[in-house]
Amino acid sequence: MPIERIGDDLFDTETGEYAGPANSNLPDRALETEEELLAYMNRLSSAEADVLAEAARLQAIVANVDKMLALKNRRVEWLKARYERSASEVAQKLLPRKPDGTFRTKTYTCPWGQVAFRDVKPKVVVANPILAVEWAKVNAPEAVKVVESVLVSKLPETAIERWVERNMADNLGFTIEPARQSVKVTTVSDSE
Numbered sequence: 256m257p258i259e260r261i262g263d264d265l266f267d268t269e270t271g272e273y274a275g276p277a278n279s280n281l282p283d284r285a286l287e288t289e290e291e292l293l294a295y296m297n298r299l300s301s302a303e304a305d306v307l308a309e310a311a312r313l314q315a316i317v318a319n320v321d322k323m324l325a326l327k328n329r330r331v332e333w334l335k336a337r338y339e340r341s342a343s344e345v346a347q348k349l350l351p352r353k354p355d356g357t358f359r360t361k362t363y364t365c366p367w368g369q370v371a372f373r374d375v376k377p378k379v380v381v382a383n384p385i386l387a388v389e390w391a392k393v394n395a396p397e398a399v400k401v402v403e404s405v406l407v408s409k410l411p412e413t414a415i416e417r418w419v420e421r422n423m424a425d426n427l428g429f430t431i432e433p434a435r436q437s438v439k440v441t442t443v444s445d446s447e
Contacts, residue, residue: 300442307443346370 257268265274280294346363353359361372381387391398418424424431
């Protein structure tokens with residue numbers, strides 16, 4: 256695996272994956288002492304602070320671009336509100352027609368875009384779900400969807416203890432994850 260140094264970091268030239276820092280005060284083995292642990296935590300804290308700083312910089316850039324796009328979008332919305340209706344009327348008059356007067360095509364095309372005319376079928380939208388479900392239960396029961404689920408937090412603790420003792424949770428559709436110890440390394444990014 257050929258490694259190449261780019262700045263202060265090493266990268267695998269075949270895969271492009273990060274291969275570690277070029278200059279490290281960390282051992283090439285597992286940590287063994289408090290001094291090594293402190294060096295690791297310091298390095299991790301600095302790396303995460305760099306991530307946070309870059310994320311904040313990029314968020315500021317995105318916020319500025321969003322403002323620029325919002326201004327451009329307001330221009331688009333103003334143009335549409337002002338001219339879209341009359342543009343569609345003019346475009347419809349310009350569409351070629353068959354001898355019987357029906358449209359030969361339903362799309363007006365120019366170098367800057369198209370004005371397309373399409374027939375849209377009526378569509379049912381549920382405005383009041385409670386009334387709609389009550390009506391559908393009587394008139395179209397196959398259109399009613401019922402979803403049931405188990406709230407694990409509401410299961411009685413005694414039942415769970417019995418399942419574990421008797422090893423029967425699988426037979427009831429549950430699995431029991433064994434107790435374990437959780438480890439979380441906290442540095443700059445987690446202390447917000």
